[in-house]
Amino acid sequence: MTMLIFGERINGMYTDIGDALKAKDPKPLQFWATKQEEGGAHYLDLNSGPAIPKEERAEAYQWMVNVVQEVSELPLLLDSTNYDAIEAGLKLCKRQAIINSVDATPEKMERVFKMAADYNAGVVGLTMDKKGIPLDNDLRVAFAMELVAAADEYGLPMEDLYIDPLILPVNVAQEHALQVLEALRKIKQLADPAPRTVLGLTNVSQKSPTSICNLLNRTYLAMAIGAGLDAAIMNANDDDLVDVAATTQILLGRSIYADSYLKVFRAR
Amino acid sequence: MSVAIVKERFSGKIGEVILGATSEQGGTRTSTVTIGGDAALPFLHFEGKVNRPVIAMEVNDIPPTWNETLTKQYGDVFNSPGAWAKQCVDDFGADLIYLKLTGADPDGENRSPEDCARVVKEVLAAVGVPLIVVGCGDSTKDNEVIAAVAEAATGENLLIGVAEQETYKTYAAAAMVHKHTLIAQSPLDINICKQLNILINEMGLPLNKIVIDPLIAGLGFGIEYAYSIMERARLGALGNDKMLAMPMFCSVGYEANRTKESNSSADENPQWGDLDDRAVLWESLTASGLMQVGASIIMMRNPAAVKVVKKNIDELMSV
Numbered sequence: 001m002t003m004l005i006f007g008e009r010i011n012g013m014y015t016d017i018g019d020a021l022k023a024k025d026p027k028p029l030q031f032w033a034t035k036q037e038e039g040g041a042h043y044l045d046l047n048s049g050p051a052i053p054k055e056e057r058a059e060a061y062q063w064m065v066n067v068v069q070e071v072s073e074l075p076l077l078l079d080s081t082n083y084d085a086i087e088a089g090l091k092l093c094k095r096q097a098i099i100n101s102v103d104a105t106p107e108k109m110e111r112v113f114k115m116a117a118d119y120n121a122g123v124v125g126l127t128m129d130k131k132g133i134p135l136d137n138d139l140r141v142a143f144a145m146e147l148v149a150a151a152d153e154y155g156l157p158m159e160d161l162y163i164d165p166l167i168l169p170v171n172v173a174q175e176h177a178l179q180v181l182e183a184l185r186k187i188k189q190l191a192d193p194a195p196r197t198v199l200g201l202t203n204v205s206q207k208s209p210t211s212i213c214n215l216l217n218r219t220y221l222a223m224a225i226g227a228g229l230d231a232a233i234m235n236a237n238d239d240d241l242v243d244v245a246a247t248t249q250i251l252l253g254r255s256i257y258a259d260s261y262l263k264v265f266r267a268r
Numbered sequence: 269m270s271v272a273i274v275k276e277r278f279s280g281k282i283g284e285v286i287l288g289a290t291s292e293q294g295g296t297r298t299s300t301v302t303i304g305g306d307a308a309l310p311f312l313h314f315e316g317k318v319n320r321p322v323i324a325m326e327v328n329d330i331p332p333t334w335n336e337t338l339t340k341q342y343g344d345v346f347n348s349p350g351a352w353a354k355q356c357v358d359d360f361g362a363d364l365i366y367l368k369l370t371g372a373d374p375d376g377e378n379r380s381p382e383d384c385a386r387v388v389k390e391v392l393a394a395v396g397v398p399l400i401v402v403g404c405g406d407s408t409k410d411n412e413v414i415a416a417v418a419e420a421a422t423g424e425n426l427l428i429g430v431a432e433q434e435t436y437k438t439y440a441a442a443a444m445v446h447k448h449t450l451i452a453q454s455p456l457d458i459n460i461c462k463q464l465n466i467l468i469n470e471m472g473l474p475l476n477k478i479v480i481d482p483l484i485a486g487l488g489f490g491i492e493y494a495y496s497i498m499e500r501a502r503l504g505a506l507g508n509d510k511m512l513a514m515p516m517f518c519s520v521g522y523e524a525n526r527t528k529e530s531n532s533s534a535d536e537n538p539q540w541g542d543l544d545d546r547a548v549l550w551e552s553l554t555a556s557g558l559m560q561v562g563a564s565i566i567m568m569r570n571p572a573a574v575k576v577v578k579k580n581i582d583e584l585m586s587v
Contacts, residue, residue: 260466
């Protein structure tokens with residue numbers, strides 16, 4: 001299976017999107033939907049961020065789904081901790097969406113996996129619980145196991161479960177980078193067929209100087225794919241980063257080499 | 269005890285390619301041929317749609333230099349490409365005609381592109397099935413020949429060829445301008461095969477106007493290499509690699525009949541048995557082997573072998 005790119009840019013944390021959400025202006029969302037698709041995104045992540053008050057979130061997610069689907073046929077990730085908002089959005093998704101995300105807390109898993117079954121959606125499962133993100137890769141894998149078990153219980157196929165072993169910024173939590181790679185290797189051994197894996201890639205370079213962010217993202221993406229990463233929530237408009245993703249598919253033998261393989265990777 | 273059949277689920281499928289054009293579609297064919305569309309490995313009907321392979325019989329614009337074991341099965345047709353084509357369709361059941369313009373060869377009769385176009389028109393008039401038209405093999409001459417043929421048969425949706433890595437531009441342009449489909453040939457090389465499809469598609473020819481010729485070999489002369497390349501292409505295509513998801517053309521009649529085994533008499537090699545039977549088997553087995561790995565168009569010469577292969581196809585398709 002080809003490595004999947006989840007475009008991260010439609011997120012209320014970015015000023016243009018935050019402002020657009022408040023003003024109900026579809027243009028910035030539609031601009032980034034199209035631009036990310038052109039860049040090579042396979043899915044679009046939608047996150048309102050803190051721009052919208054809690055009581056208006058459900059309506060905001062419905063609006064986001066609608067305006068993005070007007071210009072793009074890409075499937076969506078609904079990215080929120082507010083499950084009512086996600087559920088409202090799921091009702092309008094034209095293609096199989098992914099719920100982003102749930103951690104390994106039992107009551108949350110119950111809500112989310114049931115919702116995934118009801119709406120035929122995928123799920124991003126985070127390898128953490130209330131107490132936070134563990135450092136040790138074995139603890140990450142233990143949480144992954146709980147997520148796999150829950151998915152199984154609710155009948156979610158493994159190819160619709162995306163385990164996220166949670167990469168942290170390397171400038172403040174350097175030791176996590178290696179633990180996440182180890183966790184990726186082990187997660188792919190947890191079940192047969194294996195669950196899929198995903199990372200919020202850009203997090204690795206969070207707060208590092210701008211001059212090295214792209215390099216950190218690109219290098220870590222190659223390493224993570226080598227360790228078993230199937231998908232990344234990432235900057236779909238860093239051409240070199242997308243080229244790295246394409247090249248890993250060639251070097252891992254998942255796609256047949258042709259001189260123009262970079263162009264083909266972007267063709268949809 | 270019941271046995272659960274394990275089924276492979278593929279995400280991709282082979283693109284469907286239509287050859288020929290009826291009068292409503294801008295051509296003069298009485299019927300068209302659809303190849304591709306397969307969603308499973310060959311003849312695994314329980315896993316997905318499998319399309320029927322078709323047989324294209326070879327006709328030349330000049331009398332062939334074939335062995336008598338082949339020529340004696342035909343009537344007095346070799347001086348008339350139209351009659352030759354008609355016999356292939358009416359008597360031998362060819363689905364398509366593969367017209368090779370051997371007479372254009374500068375080292376042979378050196379016929380003009382206009383003469384070649386006239387032969388194509390003659391064959392088009394003689395039969396209602398779609399045509400495959402290829403040049404003589406001299407790339408400089410073929411550039412002119414194929415341009416003239418493509419123009420003369422505008423709208424007929426011929427399958428023209430062969431486009432190779434060095435020559436594809438003329439062919440792709442001719443196919444685009446005059447509404448034909450193109451054979452893209454790579455020398456038993458999966459990477460060049462994919463690259464050539466990308467390059468042709470970049471010029472603007474849609475993917476459903478391209479047919480892959482992986483350049484096969486006959487039984488006993490490296491057919492296993494062709495098989496492996498075709499298998500990789502097919503698995504890639506079913507895995508959703510759109511740049512390999514075209515139907516495949518195999519020049520079985522040419523490859524099988526240039527082997528010693530298809531030509532040496534029983535007097536020369538008594539241990540091999542009767543030549544007439546042997547030649548039929550050689551061509552049939554080359555064809556049926558490659559059918560098992562995704563050959564969509566099988567080019568053939570030996571009418572008796574065509575009969576055997578058609579029966580084989582009928583059996584494999586009757587589920």
